Amino acid sequence: MRTLVLSIVVMALTLLGAAHLVAAQSNDEAAVAQAVEAFRNATLKADRSQFEALCADQLSYGHSAGRVENKAQFIDGATSGRSTWKFITLTDQSIQIVGNTAIVRHTFTGESERDGKTNPVKIGVLMVWHKPDGQWKLLARQAVRLEEPRTN
DSSP: OHHHHHHHHHHHHHHHHHHHHHHHHHHHHHHHHHHHHHHHHHHHHTOHHHHHHHEEEEEEEEOTTSOEEOHHHHHHHHTSSSEEEEEEEEEEEEEEEETTEEEEEEEEEEEEEETTEEEEEEEEEEEEEEOSSSSOEEEEEEEEEOOOOOOO
């Protein structure tokens, strides 16, 4: 009987621990989703202070054309005013938490304007977020152009 009771207690504690881990992970997933949304809004508004707050000092920011920028280069370019975003939509987003790191993938669809010309954008994005001191920061981002489906 003791063995049965002990087994039940151990199972209950294991389940509670697993539930706590799942709750912590879903809290982190929600916090990362909020950070991604804040980054999308900062991009739309070309908000330098938001980018400063959201990006890690070690940022590696890869564009779909192959150009890679550090934090200062990215923020300078994103807030220069040379190009503006009319809209940005993120779809098919997935978030995977691994310790203090989050891997985010989504499809980025938008429309930018530069020199009076409108440019449609559809890219696949991989973002790596890190939580060194309790706040999620963008550590790396890489985009790739998505091919339009071929019709035969």
